[in-house]
Every structure is written in C-alpha cells, then in structure tokens.
Amino acid sequence: MRKSTQSLMALLAGAALALTGCSDGGSQPAAVLDPNAEPQYTGTLSILTKFGGDPLEPYFEDLASEYKKLHPEVSFDLIQETDQSIKDKTKTLTASQAMPDIYFTWAGSWANNFIDGGLAADLTPVIAPGTEWGNNFGESALKAFAKDGKYFAVPLYNNGKFMGYNQRIFKELNLTPPSTFDELISSCSVLKEAGYEPISFGNKDGWPGLHYLQQLFAYEVPAETLQGDFSPATAKLEDKGYLKAMDQFTTLVNECTGSGKDSNGVLYTTAQQALAEGKSGMYYQEILEFDSTASADSKLKQDGLGIFKLPAAVDAKGDPKAIEGSPEGYIINARSKNAALAADFMKFATNSQNAAKLSAPPYGQPSAVKGAVSTENSSVPVIEGIKQVNEASAAITWLDSVTVPAVADAWLAGGEALVAGTQTPDQVLASVRAASSAGK
Amino acid sequence: MTVSDTAWKPAAPPPAPLSTKSPKSRTRKSARTHGWRNVVWVLPAVLLLGAFAYLPLVQNLGFSFLKWDIYSGRQTFVGADNYVRMFNDPIFWKSLLNNSLYAIISIAFQVFGAMILAAMIEGLRSQRWRGILRAVYFVPSAISLTVAGLLFYFIYEPEMGILNAALDFLGLGNFTQAWLGQENTAIFAIIAMSQWQGFGYCTLLFSVALQRIPSELYEAASIDGVGPFQRFFSISLPLVREMTGLMMIVTVSGAFQVFNEVMVMTSGGPNNSSQVLGTWLYRSGFVRNDFGYAAAVATAVFIITLVLAVIQLRISKKRRVQW
Structure with a gap:
C-alpha cells in the first residue's frame, strides 16, 4: 500500500472514531416522580x-x-x-x-x-x-x-391469549371445547370433514407462531427452567420439553390449519377475518382482539364467540395452568x-x-x-378471558418481549422454519442456543 | 448579460509598453483568480454533500467499531469485533447472495431485456404505437415501490391472491404455492416484482439512446441488405454501449441497496430466506438492538457498491461513443 494511501486510511479511521467517540452513555438513575409536584397545565x-x-x-x-x-x-x-x-x-x-x-x-x-x-x-x-x-x-x-x-x-x-371458537359451528358438529391437546387435534378433523378450516393461522409477521410456542413451552418446560432460559446469562435451553412443544406446534400447523406450510405467506388479519366470517372454526387470539373479531356487523357476532385456553397435553411436564399474556x-x-x-x-x-x-x-x-371490566360494559368473552387470566397459576410474557432481542429473533426465524417444515425442532433449538450464547 | 457572464469573458490584453509582467505570469494569476471563483461557486454543494453524505459515512465507519446500547446511550469500543462477527454470520452471506441474485437477474431483465424491448419499440413504423407502448411500459415505474410491494403481496397471497387463482384457472394448480411464504420462492417472487417495476424505466432510457443514433446508419445498412437482427447487433448494440454501461451501474448499485420491497413483502422472512443486506442491516439495528453490527453491515454495503461502481466506470470510460 502506498504511503499516502496508508496515511489517508489512518486519518479516516482516526476521524471516524473521533466523530463518533465512545461514551459510557447518559444513563443516570431514573428520575423519581415527586408525588407532591403540582402539574403545570400548559x-x-x-x-x-x-x-x-x-x-x-x-x-x-x-x-x-x-x-x-x-x-x-x-x-x-x-x-x-x-x-x-x-x-x-x-x-x-x-x-x-x-x-x-x-x-x-x-x-x-x-x-x-x-x-x-x-x-x-x-x-x-x-x-x-x-x-x-x-x-x-x-x-x-x-x-x-x-x-x-x-x-x-x-x-x-x-x-391473555385464548383460542376463540365459533359457537354455532361447534354446536352444529357436536363439538365441545377440548380439554387436552389430543382432543384439539381430533376436533380439527371433524371441522375439516364438515368443510371448515379448523384453525385459521397467518404467520407472515412471525409472532403469531411465537405465541403458540410460548404457551406450549409453558406447558412442557418446568417453570423454573423456562424462566432461567429467558436470560442469556443463565440460559441452557436443553430441556426436552422444548422439542416436545415444537413437535406439538408443527402437528397443529399441519393437522389443523388450512394454510399449513403456506402459513408464512398469510397475514394474521386474514386469519382473524376467516373466524369473523364463519369460514374457520377457531383462531388463536389475544383478549384485545375479541371485540374486533366479533365486531357488531360480523357473522361471528351472530354465531357467538366462545373461548378456551389452548389445551395442554395430558403428560405435560411444565405448568398446564399458566396462561400466556x-x-x-x-x-x-x-x-x-x-x-x-x-x-x-x-x-x-x-x-x-x-x-x-x-x-x-x-x-x-x-x-x-x-x-x-363488568357485565355492564364488557362483552362476555372479554369478561371470561380476564376471569381465566386472574385464575391462572402464572402469566407468561410473550416470547418476543420476555427475552433479549437477538434470542427472540432466533425464535422467530425458527418458528417460521417449523411452519415451512425446513428445520427440525432440534435444529431450531440449536440456533436459539447459539444466539443465546452469543448474547452472554 | 449578467455580471457573472461578464466576469467570465477573457480580459482584453493590456497595451504592451505599460506591462512589466510576462504573459505567462498573467495567465497564472488569471487562473488563480478563476480557480478561487470556481471554489466559491461549488462550495455550497461541497458543504452540503460533506454534511449530509460524507460526514454520516465517516460517522458510520466509527460506529462500526463500537457496541452501542441505544437505551442507555452507552458506547464501548470493540475494535474489529463487529466485522469478525459479520464474516462469520451465515445470514450476512445469505443476504449478500440474495443481493447478487438481484443484481444478476436485474442485469438480464432491466439492461439486456429492456434494450431488446426498446429496439423492438423503436423499430415500429407507427409513431403513435411507439408512444403508446413506451407509456404502457413506463407506468409501473411511476408507482412507488411501497405501493407496488403491497400490490404484489396481495397478488402472491396463497389463498386469495390472483396468481394462484390464475394458475388454478389454467389447470396448473400443482404450481400454486405461498410465493412469499416459502423459503425457496420468497426472494424470487420479490425480484420478479422488482423487474416488473423497473423494466419500463430502463426501456424508456434505452429508447432515448436509440433515437440518438443517426438514421442514416440504418438506411445505409438496409440498402446494403443487412437484416434487422444484424442491424441490432452491428449498429444499435455498439452505439448504445454508453447507456448500457450507465444502466449496469444504476442496476447493480440499486440491487445492493434494495430495501423497500423486501420490507413490505416479507421483512426478510421466512426464516431470513429473503434477507438482503439492507434489511439485515435494519433488522440488526432496529430489531436486535445491535447498532454497531448494523454499522459494520452498512460499511460493507458501501464498499461493495463503491468497488462495483469504480470498476464499471472504468470499463464504460473505455467504451465511450464518439459521434
């Protein structure tokens, strides 16, 4: 390299660092709100x-x-x-x-x-x-x-996150809200035979898949292990429950959703709309969505929106009474x-x-x-949802906000790969473990 | 005539006996005066470019050597750590591959495809049809990339999209799929949209270049019995080579800076399969809170586009057309 080029490069690197500088940040202890401070209304x-x-x-x-x-x-x-x-x-x-x-x-x-x-x-x-x-x-x-x-x-x-279902369709097919994961899968075949999409699912944004996974992890991984695995400093991510939960997720996607492996190309709002229009029997949703899914002019409002907690497998090793949300x-x-x-x-x-x-x-x-939230102002599903959240043994925070962003991103990519069938649960867990190790 | 115009007029030669300075020294002085004037004229543009293009570039280079927590504002010098991570990051290489695919396909369609189409349009006898076709092909370029991305998202939608419906209608139901939802098709579906969007613009530019070729050359070739294919290869192709070079630079640089359409259609998914350098940079910074690493990716994008542009400029300089 010529001397002048070397000098220029050195000057550039020096200028770059001088312009950006390094700082320990402006982080200070959080300001404490003075309870006696009078607000200035301007x-x-x-x-x-x-x-x-x-x-x-x-x-x-x-x-x-x-x-x-x-x-x-x-x-x-x-x-x-x-x-x-x-x-x-x-x-x-x-x-x-x-x-x-x-x-x-x-x-x-x-x-x-x-x-x-x-x-x-x-x-x-x-x-x-x-x-x-x-x-x-x-x-x-x-x-x-x-x-x-x-x-x-x-x-x-x-x-909180619940499976919302169309009460008219369930009644018409003599279905009752399933209480185990196997019952849920069985009810899908009944709905399919009757010409309905059993569970509408749109995973274009990635997080709808994460919501299923986090609830299934809570069921299959012991609570203490799960909490420890959220933080890269303590994470091991070795529990077999993760693999079982991911297997359950892929079974649900393949057996119960209309779009199956194509779900990564479907918006979650499209899936929500399918339940609202009475085309699908179920849609996994947050309490916040209940009133917009069953809006006043929707078919679902006439048919009736019922809810149940995503059922856990009979032999779940985690906390089957926990609710994600x-x-x-x-x-x-x-x-x-x-x-x-x-x-x-x-x-x-x-x-x-x-x-x-x-x-x-x-x-x-x-x-x-x-x-x-009372019978005077809230809808029945919202009241029921809040009641179940209050009765749950634990509230599990969303997977994409409970852990550090790089690990959440690895879970998100892994969830999409599980939906598309391009990675096995073992491969997904390995990639998440690698992201978590890098974040230590 | 304005004051500035007057200033640019060469000074009248002074009477010889009164001058004590040699003509050479006078010319040097005049050049110095003009030189400073030139600097003053270009200074605002240089300052603006410096503040809004070169300074951020240098700052970005500095950020790429830091670990930066945007919440606390804490910045820690980590040396070349971000670059080492980048070279070991499979998603970075996947993104680079996708950008390269984008560039190759864009050169095929937007440079050579557009050139052929332009030659066909300009070869039409009817002036009216030439105008109509130019407009028809140009319209997609007038649509914003974000709008086009959304439009194609709905075209590709697996359940309600018109592409799958059309395939079903034609008895090609076996080919229907979630174009944006499958790892092996997502990036190609986005690239296809991009070709649709940019094709007309390139065609229009080639049409302009073809119109500049003197018609006598074609007439002479026709009289000599040269057919349309040979006319294209022997006259059109060599004489639009400057435009071809320019289009190559624009297309390749654009392929390495692609962002909007990918963000709108897949955000780089599923499973990072349609990630390009621009979206990976964005995701690293704004989703993974890894701004130092994002700056390293940005530096890589800059170096790649700079090197490609310099190579192409050198090549196209040698291929300049002299009329």
Whole structure:
C-alpha cells in the first residue's frame, strides 16, 4: 500500500472514531416522580400509543380532547402506531433521543431496556400498591412493570391469549371445547370433514407462531427452567420439553390449519377475518382482539364467540395452568420536562369512567383498573378471558418481549422454519442456543 | 448579460509598453483568480454533500467499531469485533447472495431485456404505437415501490391472491404455492416484482439512446441488405454501449441497496430466506438492538457498491461513443 494511501486510511479511521467517540452513555438513575409536584397545565404532551388504526385510534384522541376541555392550555402530540410498527418507531425515537413524554411498553425485557437505560421515570411514590393511585390497579398488573421493588409504568390493560371458537359451528358438529391437546387435534378433523378450516393461522409477521410456542413451552418446560432460559446469562435451553412443544406446534400447523406450510405467506388479519366470517372454526387470539373479531356487523357476532385456553397435553411436564399474556402499559419519560403533567394525564386516562370506556366495545381492552371490566360494559368473552387470566397459576410474557432481542429473533426465524417444515425442532433449538450464547 | 457572464469573458490584453509582467505570469494569476471563483461557486454543494453524505459515512465507519446500547446511550469500543462477527454470520452471506441474485437477474431483465424491448419499440413504423407502448411500459415505474410491494403481496397471497387463482384457472394448480411464504420462492417472487417495476424505466432510457443514433446508419445498412437482427447487433448494440454501461451501474448499485420491497413483502422472512443486506442491516439495528453490527453491515454495503461502481466506470470510460 502506498504511503499516502496508508496515511489517508489512518486519518479516516482516526476521524471516524473521533466523530463518533465512545461514551459510557447518559444513563443516570431514573428520575423519581415527586408525588407532591403540582402539574403545570400548559405546554404540549407528546404520547406514543399502540392504538393506531381502527377501532382503537379514537380512544386516545377522545382522551386528549376531554383533557383539553379541563385544561385548555394543554395541547397534545399523539403518535399512534400499530402493534407491528410501534417496535420500529420506538427504537428510532430512542436512538435519536426523541422519546415522547409518555410512551407504550410491553412487560418483560422490552420495559427493562427503558428502565435500565434510565428512560423510565420511577413512579413508585405515586403508583406503588398502597398509594392512592396504585390502589386502583390489580397488584399483579403493577408488578409486571416492577424492577428491584420499584414501579416504572402505568398498566393500562390486561391481556391473555385464548383460542376463540365459533359457537354455532361447534354446536352444529357436536363439538365441545377440548380439554387436552389430543382432543384439539381430533376436533380439527371433524371441522375439516364438515368443510371448515379448523384453525385459521397467518404467520407472515412471525409472532403469531411465537405465541403458540410460548404457551406450549409453558406447558412442557418446568417453570423454573423456562424462566432461567429467558436470560442469556443463565440460559441452557436443553430441556426436552422444548422439542416436545415444537413437535406439538408443527402437528397443529399441519393437522389443523388450512394454510399449513403456506402459513408464512398469510397475514394474521386474514386469519382473524376467516373466524369473523364463519369460514374457520377457531383462531388463536389475544383478549384485545375479541371485540374486533366479533365486531357488531360480523357473522361471528351472530354465531357467538366462545373461548378456551389452548389445551395442554395430558403428560405435560411444565405448568398446564399458566396462561400466556401480560398487561401492557405506559411509561413516563424520565427526561420529560412535563413529568408531573404526564402523570396527571395518565391518572385521568385510568379514572373509573375512562377505564370502563376502554373495556367496552368497540375498544374491548380490559382495563387494569379494578372493577372496570363488568357485565355492564364488557362483552362476555372479554369478561371470561380476564376471569381465566386472574385464575391462572402464572402469566407468561410473550416470547418476543420476555427475552433479549437477538434470542427472540432466533425464535422467530425458527418458528417460521417449523411452519415451512425446513428445520427440525432440534435444529431450531440449536440456533436459539447459539444466539443465546452469543448474547452472554 | 449578467455580471457573472461578464466576469467570465477573457480580459482584453493590456497595451504592451505599460506591462512589466510576462504573459505567462498573467495567465497564472488569471487562473488563480478563476480557480478561487470556481471554489466559491461549488462550495455550497461541497458543504452540503460533506454534511449530509460524507460526514454520516465517516460517522458510520466509527460506529462500526463500537457496541452501542441505544437505551442507555452507552458506547464501548470493540475494535474489529463487529466485522469478525459479520464474516462469520451465515445470514450476512445469505443476504449478500440474495443481493447478487438481484443484481444478476436485474442485469438480464432491466439492461439486456429492456434494450431488446426498446429496439423492438423503436423499430415500429407507427409513431403513435411507439408512444403508446413506451407509456404502457413506463407506468409501473411511476408507482412507488411501497405501493407496488403491497400490490404484489396481495397478488402472491396463497389463498386469495390472483396468481394462484390464475394458475388454478389454467389447470396448473400443482404450481400454486405461498410465493412469499416459502423459503425457496420468497426472494424470487420479490425480484420478479422488482423487474416488473423497473423494466419500463430502463426501456424508456434505452429508447432515448436509440433515437440518438443517426438514421442514416440504418438506411445505409438496409440498402446494403443487412437484416434487422444484424442491424441490432452491428449498429444499435455498439452505439448504445454508453447507456448500457450507465444502466449496469444504476442496476447493480440499486440491487445492493434494495430495501423497500423486501420490507413490505416479507421483512426478510421466512426464516431470513429473503434477507438482503439492507434489511439485515435494519433488522440488526432496529430489531436486535445491535447498532454497531448494523454499522459494520452498512460499511460493507458501501464498499461493495463503491468497488462495483469504480470498476464499471472504468470499463464504460473505455467504451465511450464518439459521434
């Protein structure tokens, strides 16, 4: 290499490092929200929600407009994203240090990233169990966003995953909700013979497959092992239960879904629509989806939406009473200049009136506020779902938010490979183990 | 005439007896003055390019030597670790292979295919039909890539898509499949959409290049009894070689920068089978929170496209057409 080229390369590398620099970050202990701080009812509150699109979008718009009636000097900057797009949007805003005053979070590793990075205000003095505001929530919902005894988010609604089924079709074919995994597979052949798609399934985005897998892992892998395997620092990922759960998943995809190996090319909304239109007998869904699947003008609404927990195998070695799902909440930005105002707005959003509105159709998001889900305002499946979540032995957080992103991504790719039939459960587990080892 | 136009006029020679300086020194001074003026004129563009193109490039190079946690903002120097991981990452190589496939297929269709089509269109006698066909082929290029991606997502949809319905209708039901949902077909389905989208644009550019060829050459060849195929190979092909070179650069660079259509149609799935360098870079940064590694992939993309462009520019320089 010529001397001048070498000098240029050295200069370039030096400049590159000088321009980027290395820093230990601006991470500081999270700002603690002062319970006595009086909010200044002026300025703009920015909020990143996961309520983009129909039918959820008007909820925060209405909240903002109602709050503005009470405090005309306050204005809002609403950033409304969908379940899929909010992941990218949040990362973009985080990387550019432009997080809004209030932002959406899942429980688990997703929320912990913000807590560890000093981006979540410590709400303990105002929302911990025993405080005036905190007493409005179920304790388990608050604990979903707790770390080291501190509370970092306002739980807005609870959630859980259930198999939704068409009651008319089940009745017509003399089927009852299955109580074991084998019964579920048997019911698929009855539905198929009658000309229905037994379970509609769309895995284009990858996470619908992960939801099946996580529930089956909870059934087949002992709870302590499973919890240890979520963190790369303690993960071994050697339990045979993983292989059994993945076998069950492929059996379900091949025996019960209409699209089978082609499911990676189908959107989850297409699958949801198949149940809504009475074309499929079952669709695995979150409580949050119940009211939109069985919307007022849908065929499913006339036929009746029933729900049951994805049944476990008879000889399951894990916890067959666990339910996959966790509350979803909102964090107040620790660096917000409007933290007191943001907390005041979130108190307004979780008052009994707004909590009841959130739990009722068309929103159907079962509020984490005690007593908000009731026969007066919520649909029967939502009430039943919340009842079962409360009775479950444990709530298992989604696989794509409970573990670190690289491991979640390996599970996602593995789930798609299982659906397509291009990898065996052993191969998938090996690739996840490799991703987990790399993250240690 | 504007002030600047006047400034560019060569200065009138001063009367010889009054001048004490040699003509050579005067020319040097004039060149220096003009040189500074030139610099002033190009300075805004240079500054903008520097701020928005070269500075981020250099910064990206710096990021590629770091481990960067976007949540805490913590940045740790890790040396060449990201590059070592990249060379050992099978998904990086899969992505590179997919980009290369994209480039090869795009050269076949968007360069040579488009050139043949352009020659056929320009060979038509009817001016009206030439115009209509150019417009027909160009319309897909006017659709945004995101819209085209969504459109083709629904065409390829395994249950409701029109492609499978058409195959069924033609009695080719055995060939129906989830085009975007199968690992062995996903990337080809995306590439096919991309060819559809870019084909017309390339055809139009080749049509313009063909129109610039003097008609006397074709007339003379016809009088000498040369047939249409030989006319294409002996006249058209050599005389549009500059445009061919340009299209090769644009097509190959584009193939290594592809992003939108893959994101819209598969996000790189299933099982990373349709991952390209752009989407793998994005996924590494924004999904896996591995921004240092993403910067290393970005540097690789830059080097690949730079090397390819330099090679092609050198080749096309030698093939310049002189009229």
